[in-house]
Each structure stands twice: as C-alpha cells, then as structure tokens.
Amino acid sequence: MLLRHGHVVAEGWWSPYRPELPHMLFSLSKSFTATAIGLAVSEQLLSLEDKVVSFFPDESPAEPGDNLSQMNISHLLMMGTGHTMDTMTDMLQSHEGNWVRAFLQLPVEEVPGTYFLYNTGATYMLSAILQKVTNQTLLEYLGPRLFTPLGIKDPTWESCPRGINIGGYGLNLTTEDIAKFGQLYLQQGQWNNRQILSREWVAAASSKQIANGDGSPDSGEWSQGYGYQFWNCRHGAFRADGAFCQLCIVMPEQDAVVVITSGTNDTQQVMDAVWELLLPAMKSAPLLQEEPSAVADLAAQLSTLQIEPPRCIQSSSLESSMSAQVYKLEANELDIDTLEVSFSGDEAVLTIQEKSGRQSLVFGREKWTANTANIIPNPSGANAIMASFTWAAEDKLQMTMQLVETPFCITEEITVKEKSIQLTHSFNVTMGPNEPVTLAGYLIE
Structure with missing residues (x-):
C-alpha cells in the first residue's frame, strides 16, 4: 500500500x-x-x-x-x-x-x-x-x-x-x-x-x-x-x-x-x-492532473496481481497406483509418522499422521484450494492455507502450501518409487539455515 x-x-x-x-x-x-x-x-x-x-x-x-x-x-x-x-x-x-x-x-x-x-x-x-x-x-x-x-x-x-x-x-x-x-x-x-x-x-x-x-x-x-x-x-x-x-x-x-x-x-x-x-x-510541486488512462492501466494491473500455482506436468500415470497408499516415514524432526495421498478428479488429499494428531489438506490440480490446518503456531487458531499440486516429473509429485496469513510457503516433493517414497520438505524463508529436509518412507502393506 x-x-x-x-x-x-x-x-x-x-x-x-x-x-x-x-x-x-x-x-x-x-x-x-x-x-x-x-x-x-x-x-x-x-x-x-x-x-x-x-x-x-x-x-x-x-x-x-x-x-x-x-x-x-x-x-x-x-x-x-x-x-x-x-x-x-x-x-x-x-x-x-x-x-x-x-x-x-x-x-x-x-x-x-x-x-x-x-x-x-x-x-x-x-x-x-x-x-x-x-x-x-x-x-x-x-x-x-x-x-x-x-x-x-x-x-x-x-x-x-x-x-x-x-x-x-x-x-x-x-x-x-x-x-x-x-x-x-x-x-x-x-x-x-x-x-x-x-x-x-x-x-x-x-x-x-x-x-x-x-x-x-x-x-x-x-x-x-x-x-x-x-x-x-x-x-x-x-x-x-x-x-x-x-x-x-x-x-x-x-x-x-x-x-x-x-x-x-x-x-x-x-x-x-x-x-x-x-x-x-514524489514531486514537491502541486498535485498533478489525473490522467484517466494511466489510472485505468494501474487499476487493471493491480486487480490482476496473483501468485500462480506451480504448473509442470498436470497428471501422472502413478496417481492410480499411489492413491490411498500409506507410507511409514523414518524418524524425523518434522514428527511425521505416516503419509498418504489420495487422488480424485482434480483434487489430491494429503493426510499426515503426526505425534500431535492427524491432518488432511485438499490440493487443487494446478489451482489453489482453500484449507485450514495447524501447520505453524497461530494465536487466532488454525492456519489459512491455499494448496495446489502438480507433477514436477512423472515420478515426482509437487505439493505447494501458501500460508496466506504469513510469509511462508511450504513445498512437499514426493518422489515415488516401487514400494517407497522420498519426501523433501522445504520453506521459502526461515529464520536460520534454509536447507530442505529429505526423508525416506516405505509402503505399509
């Protein structure tokens, strides 16, 4: 402003x-x-x-x-x-x-x-x-x-x-x-x-x-x-x-x-x-005469400002075989125990079992979908989150969470193997070192 x-x-x-x-x-x-x-x-x-x-x-x-x-x-x-x-x-x-x-x-x-x-x-x-x-x-x-x-x-x-x-x-x-x-x-x-x-x-x-x-x-x-x-x-x-x-x-x-x-x-x-x-x-001279065309151009530009959801590969043949499969993660600093992703139409539901409980978020296919979840501490309650997914490669699911009441954007990249996954968790900005956290997980059969 x-x-x-x-x-x-x-x-x-x-x-x-x-x-x-x-x-x-x-x-x-x-x-x-x-x-x-x-x-x-x-x-x-x-x-x-x-x-x-x-x-x-x-x-x-x-x-x-x-x-x-x-x-x-x-x-x-x-x-x-x-x-x-x-x-x-x-x-x-x-x-x-x-x-x-x-x-x-x-x-x-x-x-x-x-x-x-x-x-x-x-x-x-x-x-x-x-x-x-x-x-x-x-x-x-x-x-x-x-x-x-x-x-x-x-x-x-x-x-x-x-x-x-x-x-x-x-x-x-x-x-x-x-x-x-x-x-x-x-x-x-x-x-x-x-x-x-x-x-x-x-x-x-x-x-x-x-x-x-x-x-x-x-x-x-x-x-x-x-x-x-x-x-x-x-x-x-x-x-x-x-x-x-x-x-x-x-x-x-x-x-x-x-x-x-x-x-x-x-x-x-x-x-x-x-x-x-x-x-x-910011001139010190008297106010300039308003130029209607310039005002209209500025208003148009400001009205279309947006952060586009990542768009790489819209879908993958792995969606059907991966859907609803539960993966156990190695012991980790994120306190995530299990992870699963379920696909339905243009939505993917990520469900995470943590020590503090179970949470699910809905991601739109290359579009933002609104959620609330407890990701980071917030005095007014759960975080407001806009979430979107795409495929960075045929075997790499990219899930983006924009925490819209904060500066934070979280990206989860899940590389899918035959009976295992590799999860890479990263923030856009942090107070300290900002190295992604990479975890291994295996399919619970």
Missing part, C-alpha cells in the same frame, strides 16, 4: 493473499509495543527513567550489579540494554516459563545506553512492565487507546507461558491496519482531529536515540540509527520492520507511507526499490 497526503495512491495483494486477511508482523510488532509505552508515559503510569529492576524485585538478582541496576525503560526502547547477545534464546528455555527472571539473570556486559544490540527480549520486558503497572496485557491496553480509534479490528498477539504478550513479535494485523499505524506517526500522533499519541513521543521514537553503524548512505538500512523500536532510514524516513520484509516506511519529507507485507529474505533489495522507483516520483 502506498499512501500520500493522507490518501491511498495504490494498493495491491497478490492472490491468493487478500486485503482482509491478517498477517504475521514479526518484529514490526515492536513499534506497537513502544507506542504503548508512549501512551503509558502520557498517562504518567511510568517514566523512561524508571529502572527495570524496580518493577520486578522478586525476579531480580539479590545483587544485580551496576549495569543491570542502571538499566531503565529508555534503554529497553533503544536496544541499548548493555547485553552483547540477544536474550530471547535463554528466555525461551527458561525454567517454568519465567521469561522476566531469565532476562534479569543474564550478564549485562556493557554500560546501558552505550552499546546497541538488537534484542527482542528487551521488547518483551517493555510488555511485562506495562502489564505490571496496568494489570492489562499489551493487547488489552492498546485496544481503547490505539486499535479502536484507528478502526483496527480483531488484532491478536501471542503470549509467553505466563500470559504476557511477547511484545517483540507475535502481533497479527491486516496490511491496511499497518498503514493506519504509519499514517498516525506521519500525522505526529493525530487521528481524526484527536491527539492520540503525543507529538513529543512521535518525535522521540522516530529520532536516532543510539548509533547502530556509521550512518553512511552506502551502508544500507541497518546502520542509520535506531529510535524507540523504530529504525532510521536514508532519505529522512523511519520504519517499523519485521522479518521477511514486513515494512511500514514513514516518509515525512514526502508526506507518504509505504506498507509492505511479504515473504523474502532480501529486505534491502525491497527498500532499494522504494528509493529508486517511488521516491523520485
């Missing part, structure tokens, strides 16, 4: 993605968490100078040390806690799910405020502090103060084992919801003639609070400085940013907002395209 001067200039979703579907925001959630802190500051529920340990006397070390003792809310906001390693790994593995205690027990090697480290655990602590002082989750607190005024409906947010919204990730909103959030910051906290968020907070959150690189134009988008859970960008812009290129770019000099929900590991390339293609066209 592209907004300029408060109006939507262009918007498009690649089908089977749709505008009404919520989307996993990953770390773009952090900017919403910071906004809650800004609101709490305005309500005098806390101050940025408040020490972190003061909120959690029972979870803090008996002798916290100088650096931990100095750490305050502003240090959490600016990712300047003094840690030299992200704290989330230890928090996720913490005893009895006490993430707060795990955070506070870790060594703080540097003086807070002097060392930048992107630290998702710091954002979680902001959520925990807010819940401590308000007795509400982030989601509950932001409801009447942010989500309702902006017309954001049915947001969901993942929680830790102790019921605290994760803060650093886990928020799910539509693309338009993110655009509203960006527009609120562009309008310096004002919405429908009401000052929802203070101008002072917007200025502080979007300004450089700590250095995270040399700041040179050639060093990319991760070294221009960091605010309060917002990244500074080139060209006077700032952004909320989530994994796999979930972006809310606010461009004050151009009075514009660019929002992108996607599934790629190359965020820099996408940002470069914004600067190279969109920015030069």
